[in-house]
Amino acid sequence: MSKPLPRKFYNRPTLTVARGLLGARLVRILDGVRLAGIITESEAYVGEEDLGCHAKSGKTKRNAAMYGPPGHAYVYFTYGNHWMLNAVTEREGFPAAALIRAIEPVEGVEIILQRRGGRDTLGPGKLAQALGIDGSLNGADLCTQESGLWIEAGTPVPDEAVVTGPRVGLYTVPEPWKSIPWRFRTPPLKWEGSSGR
DNA sequence: AGCACGATGCTCT
DNA sequence: GAGCATCGTGCTT
Secondary structure, eight states, X not given: OOOBOOHHHHSSOHHHHHHHHTTOEEEEEETTEEEEEEXXXXXXXXXXXXXXXXXXXXXXXXXXXXXXXXXXXXXXXXXXXXXXXXXXXXXXXSOEEEEEEEEEEEEXXXXXXXXXXXXXXXXXXXXXXXXXXXXXXXXXXXTSSTTSEEEEOOOOOOGGGOEEEOOTTOTTOOTTTTTOOOXXXXXXXXXXXXXXX
């Protein structure tokens, strides 16, 4: 069983971290049970200049965690029902984070599926619900095991297996931020054909 | 298999 | 009081 990724992993450019999270293992201890999934999709949100980033209007109570030290969780609520999990990146004082958008369950799969009512975990709100992640974990340290939430090294993903594209859901964000390819994913194993997601 | 739309509540202006 | 870094349902092809 391996250890949480060190803080220096997160203290790097956000694009590097978001790319590096692919293939890593997101671990959650819920009711004493270990649940885990391989990260298959992430996005980068980088600084106040990035008009797609929550920090675009400066520091607020909501986005404060992004201004904190790297390697902590930034968890926020949106659309009335959904919690989003981000890993804070870069140096303290610079607001940036990598949004974890999707996992492929590998440990505690039955519990995860049960929590999801048999539905998939592709999508940031879905994976948060599957792993019992909510606002109480905002600011949690991902570099220790105390909070019951951390990320471990996994199987490296080669560059040719990584697909990039524009970030999802930024309907009202101006260009170039709307289309900049800061989304990273490893396509599901069943990629072609009809029974994907 | 794809699109449209309503739900739902918290945060910021 | 508006605007969401979304999801699930229900209706259309």
